[in-house]
């Protein structure tokens with residue numbers, strides 16, 4: 001397995017410049033600067049409430065933010081004139097809760113937004129969905145309803161849905177937090193497959209061993225901004241900042 005490493009040869013997919021977000025007087029994001037290169041897997045770690053989900057939701061334009069800029073492959077997606085649906089077709093998102101429609105079969109869950117929001121022709125969407133479901137071991141679930149699937153299978157379906165538009169960036173927000181521990185591995189294996197296929201991924205997780213094995217770069221969020229960023233070895237084995245050391249000691253002993 002060859003890990004993708006950020007280098008000058010890789011184009012920048014995502015760039016955050018001084019992003020601030022407040023909920024009332026709760027100043028959650030305090031000037032976040034972050035760059036992600038093409039094919040890079042960046043994992044965001046940090047204490048509960050440090051703003052990881054808010055960061056994800058801000059990038060996908062679910063949360064309005066208060067200051068700063070976000071560029072996607074050089075395009076300012078925070079310009080008020082942007083077409084939000086077009087931006088969202090370029091960013092795949094998976095949340096903690098799968099949010100599949102219970103009354104729709106897997107194939108329809110996977111193709112719905114691609115057809116209705118992103119304008120992909122129904123037969124093209126269907127062929128692509130079946131191909132992806134087969135690739136990720138869900139080929140026999142195409143016509144099932146979500147309640148016939150395990151939580152891990154449902155989350156894999158949600159990931160397939162997120163990559164239907166072949167997005168430039170995939171945001172994965174605590175995608176294993178709601179799963180039975182037995183089912184976490186199959187979902188993380190799919191993320192590993194996506195990395196090996198060259199996806200560009202920003203992921204928030206509490207799965208530290210996965211972060212260590214898959215991330216090209218770890219971002220430690222603290223005090224509303226990335227306090228420390230580095231390779232997994234730098235962050236987990238030789239953190240510079242006392243806050244990083246304290247966080248890691250706490251989760252190790254949990």
Ligand SMILES: Nc1ncnc2c1ncn2[C@@H]1O[C@H](COP(=O)(O)OP(=O)(O)OP(=O)(O)O)[C@@H](O)[C@H]1O
Pocket residue numbers: 023026028046047048049050051052053054055174
């Ligand atoms: N919709 C909202 N309205 C008001 N406050 C919010 C909202 N969403 C998040 N917050 C606040 O923003 C802060 C950061 O929350 P966020 O969910 O981003 O943290 P997190 O790092 O993802 O936490 P966790 O690891 O528990 O998922 C918290 O203080 C939270 O209460």
